[in-house]
Amino acid sequence: MPTPLVELRNLSKRFGGVQAVDDVSLDLYPGEVVGLLGHNGAGKSTLIKMLAGAYPCDSGEILINGDKVTIETPRDARHHGIETIYQTLALADNLDAPANLFLGRELKTPLGLLDDGAMEHEARVVLQRLNPNFKNIKDPVKNLSGGQRQSVAIARAILFNAKILIMDEPTAALGPQETAMVAELIQQLKREGIGIFLISHDLHDVFDLSDRVSVMKNGRLVGTRDTSKVTKDEVLGMIILGKLPEEETAEELAELH
Amino acid sequence: MSSDAEAGKLESEAPKLAGLRLGPVDAFSRLTGLDTRLLAMLAALVVIWIVLDFLAGGIFLTPRNLFNLAVQGSAVGIMATGMVLVIVARHIDLSVGSVLGFVGMFIAFLQVQVLPLGADWNWPLTIAAGLALGALVGLWQGLWVAYGGVPAFVVTLGGLLIFRGAAFEITDGRTVAPLDPVYQLLGGGADGSIGATASWAVGLVAVAAVAFFSIKARGKRARYGFPVKPLWAEVAMICAWSALIIGFVMVMNAYTKPRSDIPRGIPVPVLILLAVVIVMTFVTRFTTFGRYVFAMGGNPEAAALSGINVKRTTVMIFVVMGILSAVAAVVTTARLNAGTNSMGTLAELNVIAAAVIGGTSLAGGIGTIPGAILGAVIMQSLDNGMVLLGVSSSLRSIVIGLVLIAAVWFDVVYNRNRR
Ligand SMILES: Nc1ncnc2c1ncn2[C@@H]1O[C@H](COP(=O)(O)OP(=O)(O)OP(=O)(O)O)[C@@H](O)[C@H]1O
Ligand SMILES: [Mg+2]
Numbered sequence: 305m306p307t308p309l310v311e312l313r314n315l316s317k318r319f320g321g322v323q324a325v326d327d328v329s330l331d332l333y334p335g336e337v338v339g340l341l342g343h344n345g346a347g348k349s350t351l352i353k354m355l356a357g358a359y360p361c362d363s364g365e366i367l368i369n370g371d372k373v374t375i376e377t378p379r380d381a382r383h384h385g386i387e388t389i390y391q392t393l394a395l396a397d398n399l400d401a402p403a404n405l406f407l408g409r410e411l412k413t414p415l416g417l418l419d420d421g422a423m424e425h426e427a428r429v430v431l432q433r434l435n436p437n438f439k440n441i442k443d444p445v446k447n448l449s450g451g452q453r454q455s456v457a458i459a460r461a462i463l464f465n466a467k468i469l470i471m472d473e474p475t476a477a478l479g480p481q482e483t484a485m486v487a488e489l490i491q492q493l494k495r496e497g498i499g500i501f502l503i504s505h506d507l508h509d510v511f512d513l514s515d516r517v518s519v520m521k522n523g524r525l526v527g528t529r530d531t532s533k534v535t536k537d538e539v540l541g542m543i544i545l546g547k548l549p550e551e552e553t554a555e556e557l558a559e560l561h
Numbered sequence: 562m563s564s565d566a567e568a569g570k571l572e573s574e575a576p577k578l579a580g581l582r583l584g585p586v587d588a589f590s591r592l593t594g595l596d597t598r599l600l601a602m603l604a605a606l607v608v609i610w611i612v613l614d615f616l617a618g619g620i621f622l623t624p625r626n627l628f629n630l631a632v633q634g635s636a637v638g639i640m641a642t643g644m645v646l647v648i649v650a651r652h653i654d655l656s657v658g659s660v661l662g663f664v665g666m667f668i669a670f671l672q673v674q675v676l677p678l679g680a681d682w683n684w685p686l687t688i689a690a691g692l693a694l695g696a697l698v699g700l701w702q703g704l705w706v707a708y709g710g711v712p713a714f715v716v717t718l719g720g721l722l723i724f725r726g727a728a729f730e731i732t733d734g735r736t737v738a739p740l741d742p743v744y745q746l747l748g749g750g751a752d753g754s755i756g757a758t759a760s761w762a763v764g765l766v767a768v769a770a771v772a773f774f775s776i777k778a779r780g781k782r783a784r785y786g787f788p789v790k791p792l793w794a795e796v797a798m799i800c801a802w803s804a805l806i807i808g809f810v811m812v813m814n815a816y817t818k819p820r821s822d823i824p825r826g827i828p829v830p831v832l833i834l835l836a837v838v839i840v841m842t843f844v845t846r847f848t849t850f851g852r853y854v855f856a857m858g859g860n861p862e863a864a865a866l867s868g869i870n871v872k873r874t875t876v877m878i879f880v881v882m883g884i885l886s887a888v889a890a891v892v893t894t895a896r897l898n899a900g901t902n903s904m905g906t907l908a909e910l911n912v913i914a915a916a917v918i919g920g921t922s923l924a925g926g927i928g929t930i931p932g933a934i935l936g937a938v939i940m941q942s943l944d945n946g947m948v949l950l951g952v953s954s955s956l957r958s959i960v961i962g963l964v965l966i967a968a969v970w971f972d973v974v975y976n977r978n979r980r
Contacts, residue, residue, distance in 0.1 A: 358866055379868035394866045398859035398926035399852075407856055408867035410849050417847040421781045428787075 307370040309334050309499040310355065310468055315364035317350050324350040326523040327364070332468070332499040337490060339514035339531070340503045341543055346520040348503045349391050352470045355501075356388040357381035368468075382409075385467030389474045391503075393457040397446035401438075402427035404445055405460045430459045434489070435482055450477035458486065462493070469493060469500045475509065487513060507536050521546040598920045598975060599932050606939050613946035621946055624815035628825065631813070632749040632896065634941030635830035636661070636889040637908065641915040641933040642841040643885035646851075646878050648916055649858040651925035652706060652713035654879070656720030657886045657912050660698050661905030663724040664691050665890035669737040669900025672744065684744035692887045698724065699883020703876035713879075721909070728902045738899035748896030749828030757814045760826035764810035768803045775799050830892045834934075837888060842930045844881075854878060858925035907958070911940050914965045922972055940964070 308331040317325040325347045332338050340348050354361040357378040365372055368384050375381050381388070395404050402423040411419045411426070424441065431438045435455040445453055454477045461469060471490075475483040490500060490513050504510050510517060511531055519526040519542040527548045529539070538549035541557050590597045614621040640657050647654045668691040676683045698720070705716040739745075746753040755763070775795060782789045789795075813831075814824040845851035853874045856864040865871050889908075894900050919936030921928030943964060947957045 356866075377868065378866050382868060388866075390866065392862075394860070394863040396856040396859035396863050396926070399856060403852060403856070404863075407852075407864070408869050410852060412849075418849065418852060421785050421787075424787060425785050 306333065308332060308367070309336075309369060311367040311370075312351070312355065313365045313367065315351065315354055315366075316362045317347075317354060317359060318362055319350075323523050325354070325361075328520065328523075328525045329364075330518055330525070330528065332501060334467075334497045334499055335494050336516070337494060337500045337502055337514040338528075339510035339517040340501055340520065341505075341507070341510060341517055341539065342520035342526075343543060347523040348520055349472055351520070352388070352472060352501055352503065353390075355381065355468075356386060356390075356470055358388075358390075379408075382464070385465070386470065387461040387464060387466035387468070388470040389457045389461045389472060391472040391476075393453055395445050395453060395456060398444050400444055401431065401441050401448075401456045401459075404456055405430070405463055407460075409464070426463070427459070430463055431455060434459055434485060451479055451482055454478055455482065458489075462489070467498060469498055470503075471500060472503045473505065474502070475504070475506070483509075507539065511536060511539075519543055596920065599929070599935065602918060602920065602932070602935055602939065606935065606942065609939060609942055609946070613942065613949070617946065617949045621949055624812050626945070626949070627812050628816040628828065630938075630941055630945045631831050632828050633945060634937050635749070635828075635834045636893045636905075637911045637915055637941060638834045638934050638937035639837050639889045639892065640882075640885050640908065640912045641919070641937045642837055642930050643882040644912050644916040645841075645919075645921050645928040645930055645933045646845070646854050647713070647882055648913075648921045648923060649925060649928045650854050650875065650878055651858050651861070652875070652878070653913070653923075654702070654713065654717045654720075654882050655909050655913075656698075656702065656717040656724055657882065657889075658905035658908035658910075659721045659724035659728065660695065660883060660886040661890045661893060661908055662728040662902060663698070663731075663890075664695050664887045665894040665904045666728040666731045666737070666900045666902055667691060667694055668890060669740060669894050670731050672740055673737050673900075674732075678741060684741040687744075688891055691890060692884055695883040695885075695887025695890070696880050697883070698886070699880035700876065702883070703879030706879065707872040707875035725902075725906075728904070732900075732902070734902050736899050736901045738897075740894060740898050740900075745895050745898050747829050747833065747891055748894070748898070749830040749892075750896065750898070751818060753830070753895075754813070754825040754828040755832065756826040757824040758826075760810045760814055760824075763827060763832070764806050767806045771802045771806070772799050830896065833888065833892060837885065838930055838934060845930060850874065850877060855926060858927070860926075910961060910965055911937075911944075914961070914968055915940050917965075917972055918968045922976060923969060924972075924976060936968075 310332040312328065312330045314327050314329055315325055316323070316327055328351055330338065340352070342348050350359070353359050355366060355375065357375045357380050360376050366375055367373065373384060375384065396407065399407070402420065405427050406423045411422045413419045428441060431441065435452065438452055438455055440448070445456055448456070454474065458474055475486050478486065487509070490502070493500060502510065502514060514531050516528055516530055517534070517539055518528040519539065521543070526542045526546050529549070534549055537557050537560070538552065540560055541547060541549065541552040544560060545552060545556055587597060590600060610622060620626060640661070644654060644657070668687045671690055672678065672683055672687040676686065702716050702720055705711045706713045775798065779789055779795055810827065813827045816825050817823055818825055845854070853864065853869045856867065856869060857871055857874060861871060890905070893904055897904070915936035916928065916933045917923065917936065918939050919929065919932030919934065921933060943960065944957065947960065
């Protein structure tokens with residue numbers, strides 16, 4: 305067994321009275337897609353935000369390539385090759401696409417000044433690949449459509465040779481064609497050996513793309529299964545009932561329909 | 562590439578996708594890169610000037626008055642460039658007038674009562690000390706805002722009282738005068754301008770710089786194969802800026818020194834303002850610091866998630882504001898040839914109004930340095946025009962207050978219509 309790219313061990317996070325994430329352990333191997341499922345408020349975003357450095361974890365540890373690391377800021381996460389597409393997209397609405405793509409790691413001229421030309425050039429190349437209909441690159445992103453904004457967030461995550469990619473509902477705002485393009489992108493990134501956490505409410509997408517699925521409920525991990533060894537109904541049962549497939553009864557599953 | 566093809570390419574980039582049809586004003590602003598709001602303010606300025614000149618019986622639009630207007634407005638303009646950053650980052654600074662008074666008093670006191678007046682090194686040293694004090698004040702306020710988590714509104718409201726009080730304490734309220742004669746030139750008095758020849762030189766360099774940088778930027782876009790504006794729009798913009806610069810030099814040269822026909826030329830405080838504008842425009846457009854300020858204003862959470870050190874950037878914003886308040890203090894004390902503890906009283910209102918009138922949005926994330934200068938010119942024109950008309954100071958403050966409210970209201974309505 306190779307060492308996992310990422311190992312989350314017993315992570316917990318509390319917000320005031322809410323135990324958002326409760327003792328969750330997950331791992332991710334190179335070239336693997338792990339789908340993360342769960343009802344609204346299950347704690348999926350909070351879990352991956354700890355890996356992304358958006359929140360420090362209350363307890364637990366994170367290992368990358370078998371080494372224990374401290375990730376306290378987004379900068380730490382990026383340093384370890386972790387890129388994140390946030391559910392909220394995390395775009396500065398008043399800036400244009402190139403400025404958003406390179407926010408926090410701008411390209412500079414030899415004099416240390418912003419090289420907007422080079423940034424716009426790279427932005428056009430990567431956005432063209434993701435979304436050929438995307439033309440108004442110099443507009444502030446608040447003037448873009450939801451799907452275009454999502455394309456910007458995705459482009460930002462793949463621009464910097466991520467080793468670990470976190471996608472929190474990356475296709476929520478995309479049309480069928482763009483969604484297909486993201487699916488293709490995920491396949492390609494997999495082949496490059498990148499590990500991906502994919503959060504989505506779309507069971508079909510998750511089944512098509514992930515090697516394993518993990519299900520969360522009320523902050524706890526219900527379980528993780530190989531996608532090929534479970535049915536959609538069983539996973540639905542995990543999400544709604546919070547039980548593992550072997551614990552689910554036929555009647556309970558029938559009631560879900 | 563013919564200009565028609567370029568125009569076509571540009572148009573294909575226009576937001577057809579969004580199904581928008583551009584009106585003539587929007588189309589114009591897209592071609593020139595000036596936003597509609599700035600154009601509206603420019604139109605407002607023209608109207609204000611014409612009306613004031615009419616009411617004042619033709620003494621408003623004279624070289625003499627425009628010269629004075631430029632000198633008086635420099636301090637507000639200098640501080641307004643910093644206020645743009647502060648407001649863009651979703652903060653506010655109510656203390657700039659008091660900081661001006663405090664630093665100005667400190668400079669005057671140091672120059673006259675501590676150091677030997679008349680020594681060559683006296684005034685440069687006092688300026689350096691004043692700038693350092695301004696930076697320290699900014700550091701103090703920025704630390705409270707960024708690391709203390711106290712809203713800037715409260716920190717700087719406290720600062721408004723603290724630094725006004727501190728200005729008084731330095732000399733127990735006594736005025737300090739006169740200041741070093743060389744230092745006085747920085748205020749733009751009788752000898753405080755650079756004369757006709759140097760003014761022309763400055764103007765021509767400015768025109769050359771505008772043309773050079775426009776063409777260079779265009780060349781760079783073309784090299785990358787990006788869409789560029791039509792050539793005629795580019796040339797028209799360069800011509801408009803050149804006309805503005807040349808016109809300004811001509812007006813400043815048309816005002817002569819007392820009892821002579823020697824032209825005064827560009828006043829030194831305006832040159833200082835010009836330098837500040839260039840530096841601040843540069844900072845906002847070409848440095849990561851400037852980019853981060855705008856990102857923070859647009860979406861503070863996104864800025865933090867992008868690895869931007871939001872706290873440190875916030876402190877830097879206030880340090881910059883403090884330094885600019887100190888620069889304004891230099892100009893003001895030099896012009897008054899004195900340090901008085903009431904200097905800069907209520908300046909914060911003019912400064913904030915200038916920034917907001919110039920298109921800085923109180924919602925954060927939006928604002929430009931040239932816009933703030935336009936705003937400062939509008940504010941100073943109103944103030945100066947009302948003085949010419951013999952409007953009492955109480956009535957003037959009523960008008961300035963109303964203008965401030967109207968400007969913010971305009972901002973609110975404008976943003977509402979945009980969304
Ligand atoms: N910043 C926060 N402050 C306080 N509570 C929070 C915060 N973020 C999340 N929570 C709470 O933590 C719990 C988990 O939220 P989280 O966003 O992780 O859910 P999720 O699984 O991503 O849901 P969704 O599918 O709706 O995106 C929720 O109860 C939520 O109210
Ligand atoms: Mg979520």
